[in-house]
Each structure stands twice: as structure tokens, then as C-alpha cells.
Amino acid sequence: MAEGGTQPLGEWARLETAIMNGFRQMRSRYLQSVRGREDPQDKETRYARDNLELVDSPLCALPVDMQLYILSFLSPQDLCMLGSTNHYWHLLVQDRVLWKYFLLRDLPSWPFIEWHSLPDQNILHSCFSELQEGKAPNYMSIYLKCCPRNRKTLRPRHPVYGAVSNFLQSLVMHGEPRFAMFGPGIEQMDDSLVARMMTSPDLVPVMCILQKQIHGIGSGVTFQLDNQHKFNILTLYTRTRSERDRARADQSAAGNKIFVSQNSVPNTKGTPYTLIPQVKEVCKVVDGFIYVANAETNREHNRQDEVAQILAMTDPEFGPQKRPFLVLACVSHPGDKRIPCVYLAHELCLTELNRPWMVQNTEVSTLSGLLDGVEWLLSEVGWKL
Numbered sequence: 001m002a003e004g005g006t007q008p009l010g011e012w013a014r015l016e017t018a019i020m021n022g023f024r025q026m027r028s029r030y031l032q033s034v035r036g037r038e039d040p041q042d043k044e045t046r047y048a049r050d051n052l053e054l055v056d057s058p059l060c061a062l063p064v065d066m067q068l069y070i071l072s073f074l075s076p077q078d079l080c081m082l083g084s085t086n087h088y089w090h091l092l093v094q095d096r097v098l099w100k101y102f103l104l105r106d107l108p109s110w111p112f113i114e115w116h117s118l119p120d121q122n123i124l125h126s127c128f129s130e131l132q133e134g135k136a137p138n139y140m141s142i143y144l145k146c147c148p149r150n151r152k153t154l155r156p157r158h159p160v161y162g163a164v165s166n167f168l169q170s171l172v173m174h175g176e177p178r179f180a181m182f183g184p185g186i187e188q189m190d191d192s193l194v195a196r197m198m199t200s201p202d203l204v205p206v207m208c209i210l211q212k213q214i215h216g217i218g219s220g221v222t223f224q225l226d227n228q229h230k231f232n233i234l235t236l237y238t239r240t241r242s243e244r245d246r247a248r249a250d251q252s253a254a255g256n257k258i259f260v261s262q263n264s265v266p267n268t269k270g271t272p273y274t275l276i277p278q279v280k281e282v283c284k285v286v287d288g289f290i291y292v293a294n295a296e297t298n299r300e301h302n303r304q305d306e307v308a309q310i311l312a313m314t315d316p317e318f319g320p321q322k323r324p325f326l327v328l329a330c331v332s333h334p335g336d337k338r339i340p341c342v343y344l345a346h347e348l349c350l351t352e353l354n355r356p357w358m359v360q361n362t363e364v365s366t367l368s369g370l371l372d373g374v375e376w377l378l379s380e381v382g383w384k385l
Helices: 009-035 040-054 064-071 076-083 087-092 096-109 121-125 139-146 148-154 159-172 193-198 241-250 277-285 303-313 341-347 370-380
Strands: 112-114 178-182 203-209 218-225 229-236 259-261 273-275 288-294 325-331 357-363
Touching: 064 087, 076 087, 076 096, 076 139, 096 121, 096 139, 112 341, 112 370, 139 148, 178 277, 178 303, 193 203, 193 218, 203 370, 218 277, 218 370, 229 277, 229 370, 273 277, 273 303, 288 303, 288 370, 325 341, 325 370, 341 357, 357 370
Parallel strands: 178 229, 178 288, 288 325, 325 357
Antiparallel strands: 112 357, 203 218, 218 229, 259 273
């Protein structure tokens, strides 16, 4: 995989060549293997029906490689609709090479990915002939399960349950939810995410708790979403304001004031980092976490260090593991090249977190994607939006 998770041009060319070269053989081999399991009488009846349906179709007069090449220009939604027309197209649109092509083509443009829809990394990087757990991967089902557009339409709707849970929530939840925000994207971006949030018309800051700063590296702000839902964000910086400005001017990476190396703490085990006592207390009382990741491809990233810090912040010792974890995959400006959210989720080893998580593409200068991430976070803690 190339830098930033993008596929090199040579890999795309080889994939397209594999599609074109394999289509002719695939039609006869795949369709015959499926039809060979049918009852002969049923097969004869279906063949006659399919022939009547397809005899007047100009598309069906084309060679199969041309048919599948045309199908590659359709959207997956249109492809599924085509597959519902008759048995022939139902079999053809399930072609594995075609759906792997869709998966690798569309995956970099997905705006978000969630913990229960992340495609397996081995499937993404495996050769087409490789088997997973003794069988060939079903790329069609993988795509439909992971695609954000499908996930939004397939989310269950339970109006009665929602009304009951909303009533119970009003009895139990007495204060605004609180989230701890941290990560390198807070300090490394060309634009300031926190400053943009403070001036956003959609996220109105209603209270700033500066007096509760943790040695100058943390500040609390209460925001209001859609003039209805209030929530608190405690921003945790690795350095003070003056240290951040000095490090930005000198292009240097100074120390870290919220994470302490385990090597300097005697009789400690587990992750390479531990937290200072004040941050530990914060982690015990928050309802969730916001991790601001730098997703720009032109930057160097120490993902191993980031993973260790994430594990230290979400240590089960500090509270229940059901608390959600939102990752804002940030670039500074529209048009900046970004690491796709699926690849970023694997780089940050989010599958190791035994909690709900989501990676949301975000642009700092426009705050594009931020509201979607905040709404997901609030819904995960029980607020009905």
C-alpha cells in the first residue's frame, strides 16, 4: 500500500486487467456450476423462461466481458436493482471480481466507518485467489455491509422503543454529556479545530470553563447543538499555549504533559504510557472520547505512539468500556489529500478497542463532517436527536 493508504496506479491497472481477462471464463464456469445443482426439469423450464426474457435484449447479445465492463460503470445500488430483474442478471451481478473492484474503488471516498462495519484488512490486501477461513470472500456482502450509504438506510427504526427510551432517559440523565478531546490533530493542523468550533454557527459555545484548566493544558467548553442539545468538551493539549506556539515556530516536537512514559514509573505494566493524575480523574467522569487524528498524507505519522496513547486514555480501569470513541480524521482545507478513514481505522488499531467507535472525515477550515461525528457521539450516549 502506498503512503496515505492510496492504491498505486500499477495495482489498479493489474486489477482492471484481471477483470477483463477473467470475464469470459467466469461466465461459463460460474453459471454452469450454479445451474448444475438444479433439478433438470426446473433447469429446462428456467432456461426457456430466461431465453424468452433475454432474446430481445441488445445488452445480452454482447460478449460477457463487455457486459461486465458496462456493469462496472453502474452504482452498486443500480447493480442490485438489475440483479432483481431475472435469474441470469441475478447471477451475473454477484461476480466477485466486480464487487472487489467496487470495494477498492469506492472505499477511499467513504466519509466514515464504524466499529461494526470495518472490512477486514486481510481481505483488502489479499490476492483474489486467496481463501479466507477456507472459503472465498463474498465481496458483494462485504461491500453492502460496510458502505456508509447502505448503513444509513439499513439502520433499524423503532418508534415505540425510541419513545420509551427517551422517557427513561429523561428520568436518568440529569446533566449534559461530557467528552474528553485529545490527539495530535488539535495541535498539528494549519488551522485550529478548537477555534473553528468556537465560531461555528451550528455549535454555539454557551460556557467556557477556563478556571478548570489542568496546568494550562486543558480547557472545558459547553456547546449547544441545534439550539437544543448541550454537551461539554474538555480539550486536552500535550503542551501549554506558549509551548505550542514555540514548537510550531521552531518546527520541533517538545515533550508531552498528559502522557507519562511507563519506563519512568516503577512497578507498572501494560501500555507504554500512563496518564498524569489530573487526566486520570477526567477519564473517570467523561461519557466518551474524541480523538483528533491528523489524516493528511503529506505529514509523517507515528501511529504506534498514537495507538499507545489511545489505549492509555481508554484504559478499562477508568470507566466502562461501552463509552463511545469518535475519531475525527482531519485535514486542514478542502482538497487536501487524506488517508481514507478505513485505512486510518486499521492504522490506529481501533479493532482492539472493546467499545463503539467511529472514524469521521473532517475538514478543519469548514468543519465539514464534524456535526455528523458529534451527532453519532450524542446518539451513542443515549440522546435522541
